[in-house]
Structure formats: C-alpha cells, structure tokens
Amino acid sequence: MKWIHLKTRLCLLVSMKKVVFILVVLITMLLFFGCVGQKEKDGSSVMDSPLVGLVEFKELDDSRATSEGLATLVLANNQFGVDYYNKLVNSEEQSGENVLFSPFSISTALAMTYEGADGLTAEEMRNVLYYPLDDLVRRSSFARMFNLLKESASKGDYELSVSNTLWNEKTYKFKESFYDVLDSYYYAKSTPLDFLNNPEEQRELINDWVSQNTKEKIKDILPRGSITNDTRLVLANAIYFKGDWLSEFNSRQTIQKDFFVNSEEWVSVLMMNKRGDFVYFEDEEFQYLKLPYKGGEISMVVLLPREIKTNFDIPSAKELMDLQQKMSTEDVIVDLPKFKFEAKYELKKDLIEMGLRKAFTDSADFSKMDERKAVKIDEVFHKAFIEVNEGGTEAAAATVVVAKATSAMPQPVVVEPKVFNANHPFVFYIVDEVGGEILFMGRVVNPNL
Numbered sequence: 001m002k003w004i005h006l007k008t009r010l011c012l013l014v015s016m017k018k019v020v021f022i023l024v025v026l027i028t029m030l031l032f033f034g035c036v037g038q039k040e041k042d043g044s045s046v047m048d049s050p051l052v053g054l055v056e057f058k059e060l061d062d063s064r065a066t067s068e069g070l071a072t073l074v075l076a077n078n079q080f081g082v083d084y085y086n087k088l089v090n091s092e093e094q095s096g097e098n099v100l101f102s103p104f105s106i107s108t109a110l111a112m113t114y115e116g117a118d119g120l121t122a123e124e125m126r127n128v129l130y131y132p133l134d135d136l137v138r139r140s141s142f143a144r145m146f147n148l149l150k151e152s153a154s155k156g157d158y159e160l161s162v163s164n165t166l167w168n169e170k171t172y173k174f175k176e177s178f179y180d181v182l183d184s185y186y187y188a189k190s191t192p193l194d195f196l197n198n199p200e201e202q203r204e205l206i207n208d209w210v211s212q213n214t215k216e217k218i219k220d221i222l223p224r225g226s227i228t229n230d231t232r233l234v235l236a237n238a239i240y241f242k243g244d245w246l247s248e249f250n251s252r253q254t255i256q257k258d259f260f261v262n263s264e265e266w267v268s269v270l271m272m273n274k275r276g277d278f279v280y281f282e283d284e285e286f287q288y289l290k291l292p293y294k295g296g297e298i299s300m301v302v303l304l305p306r307e308i309k310t311n312f313d314i315p316s317a318k319e320l321m322d323l324q325q326k327m328s329t330e331d332v333i334v335d336l337p338k339f340k341f342e343a344k345y346e347l348k349k350d351l352i353e354m355g356l357r358k359a360f361t362d363s364a365d366f367s368k369m370d371e372r373k374a375v376k377i378d379e380v381f382h383k384a385f386i387e388v389n390e391g392g393t394e395a396a397a398a399t400v401v402v403a404k405a406t407s408a409m410p411q412p413v414v415v416e417p418k419v420f421n422a423n424h425p426f427v428f429y430i431v432d433e434v435g436g437e438i439l440f441m442g443r444v445v446n447p448n449l
Helices: 067-089 103-114 119-129 135-153 176-186 199-212 317-326 348-354 394-398
Strands: 004-006 021-034 099-101 159-169 188-193 231-244 255-260 266-282 286-292 298-305 328-337 339-346 375-388 418-421 426-432 438-444
Touching: 067 099, 067 103, 067 119, 067 135, 067 317, 067 348, 067 438, 099 103, 099 339, 099 375, 103 119, 103 135, 103 159, 103 176, 103 231, 103 375, 103 438, 135 159, 135 176, 135 426, 159 176, 176 188, 188 199, 199 231, 231 375, 231 438, 255 328, 266 418, 286 328, 286 418, 298 418, 339 348, 348 375, 375 438
Parallel strands: 004 021, 159 188, 328 418
Antiparallel strands: 004 231, 021 231, 021 375, 099 438, 159 231, 255 266, 266 286, 266 328, 286 298, 298 426, 339 375, 426 438
C-alpha cells in the first residue's frame, strides 16, 4: 500500500495490494541576491506560463565525456555527500535526529552555480565540492551522468526523473553564455519572473511549482521572506525515484520489535523480516547489506554499526566504492524497520563552515554569469521525504529463483546464516549501480519520528 519513492517531484501513496517501495521527495534550491541596487531594464520578457512542469532530460551532449572523467565526478559528488553527512550527524542541531538528503541534488544545483563563478569564489567551491578543474571534463561528465540515469530509467523497471531549472529577475540581464552552458550540459531552462515588484507572489509561484511536481509532498520550501525585491536568480534541482524491491518482504512477517535509539532508550517499531541471499560484507565497525530494486540498477545499501550509537562517521566515498568489490552473496536473516520521515535544511551556515565562504559575501565573484559581479548566493534550501516498507510487486517477486536441493545432490556443509538486525541507528544510501552515483543518503535514529 505504499512505495519507496525518492524525489522532488512526485510522492504519493498508492492503494495497491502489496506494493511497497521507497518514496523520497527531494528539492534543492539556491537563491541569488543582488549585492548592489542595479535595476536593469533590458532583460527578457515574462513568459506566459512561468509554472512549467517538471521535465525529463533530453539527450545531452556527452560526446567528449570519458569513463575516467565520469568516475572522477562521481567520486567528487559522493565525497561531498560523505563530508556533508558527517557534518550533519555531528552537529548539535541534528543530534538524535533522522537525516536525509541527496548528495546528487545538492552537487548538481551547486554545479550550475559554479558555472557562473570565477576567482576565489570558484576555487572555494571546487575545494568543498571536489569538482574537476577542467570545464569540459566536468560539464560533459555531468551530461553523461544525466544521460545514463535517463537511459536506465527508460527500461521501465522503476521511475527516476531529474529536473534542473532556474528563474531569473526579468529586468536583470545575465550572460547568454551562462544560460547556454546550463542548457547544453544540464538541460536547465530559465524562466523570467518579476522578483522586483512582486517578490511574495513569485515565491508562491515557485512553491506551487515545487508542490505540483512533488504531488504536494514538498510544500512551502521557500519560507516567507526568502524572496525579496533584491532576488535576482533562483536555481533548482529535483530528483525523483520510485522503485519496488527486487525481492519483497512478506508483510505477514512484520511484527512489533524494540528499536534502541541509544544504549538506554528504545521504542517499539514495525520490523520487517526476511531470510534470503543478499549481497553482504562485514568488518570491525559495520555490517553492510545491499537491497536491490527491481531492474538491479539501483540499490539501497545499509550500514549498521556493530555498537549502539547515534553519532558516527561513515567511510570515505572511495572506501564505499571499494566496498562493492568486497561484498559477496550470503545467506542473511534481515530485520529492517519500516520508516517514513522528511527533512529540510538551510545549507548556508554549513557550507560556510565547510569552506565555501566567498560565494555568500558581497565580494562574491560570479562574473561568468554576471559581468557586474553584483550577485551572491543568499541561501541554499534542501528538502526531502522518504518512505520505506515491505514491498515489491509480483513482477519483482517473479525474478527471484530459488534452487532447492534434491536428495541426489551432494549435501553442502551447513553454514549458519548471517544476522543483520537493524534494531539500532543505521545509515542508508541509495546508489545508481551503473555510474556509482549516490542519489540519496540518510540516517535513521528513530523509525517512529
């Protein structure tokens, strides 16, 4: 009766017998404010319908992308995700809280911003986000990444869509070369709006666009006062994923069990249970379990610390990628709680503390989008939703083949199954198996929150 969805576009509950998936709704938005009081009159005219729907990516020009360039970009985006995760979970504000964000979404939105940056502003963004210095490598690799995601999703095993867009102040002229790059490599179209005279109305228009394209799961991402007559540009990235488990959990095996929020407190949760062949690995710190979605090209990886603790760092992006080579198929008994929650963040403070400072100041250098150097980033808003429960579909279940030993077959040595009991805080990330991109990442401290 529910799904496993991820995105900033469409998040809804479907009343279907035995359908369960992950539903994650997610949006990243950046606001650019004018640093000075210039009010140009030579901008574009307002389009008839500023509320265009979320669109799928066209085939982008990735003809000059290389496998090495793509691997470099994926590692960069994933490492930023690990850095930001470690910062979030160790912050006072997120202590004891569930965490959810999209490294892919944040990196993409900031990459579009980086296309307009120069000088120290660009250098700081590269240092924090690990972007490749070479423009062609970075742009063509982003285009290749988008194309691969679209190609995989087109097979119909799951739903995945990505959208980039921007809204500009209609009287403020940005460089055509900036727009051209975003259109060619990110498929980001610009829509002129009247921030100067009607900022609150434009805020509501943008929020309506987000709400409409997330089936009303993401509402009011831009709070009152976030858009003013100084706003010059708003950039947004949206990603949506909906997939069924390749091998569903049986809802009849879901029972109430204790989940230890910390070493002294616990809550009663609905715990799913399944025994089967899973891709698995363990070391001294964590147990790692992979749960594939139908189609096998996107998976959830769960990192379960051996000790009951709330705040813990996770391995580097390189270590997580190397982990794929260490994992193997094992007989595993899995206990995993059902959970559903949303999270929202304003990233300005965190990004400044991570070293991305100049972009938020009046001395920001975005001369590649605005030759007057008269804009700066005001804030970065991020919001996400996820729902996970037992799930799958008949088609997914039909892909699972079980070979039963007959009396004529040699009897194997009895090996005790691995036990993966997620009854205390754990980390999960949802990864594109084709390109290696981490699409979503989170921490579950309390499944009931």
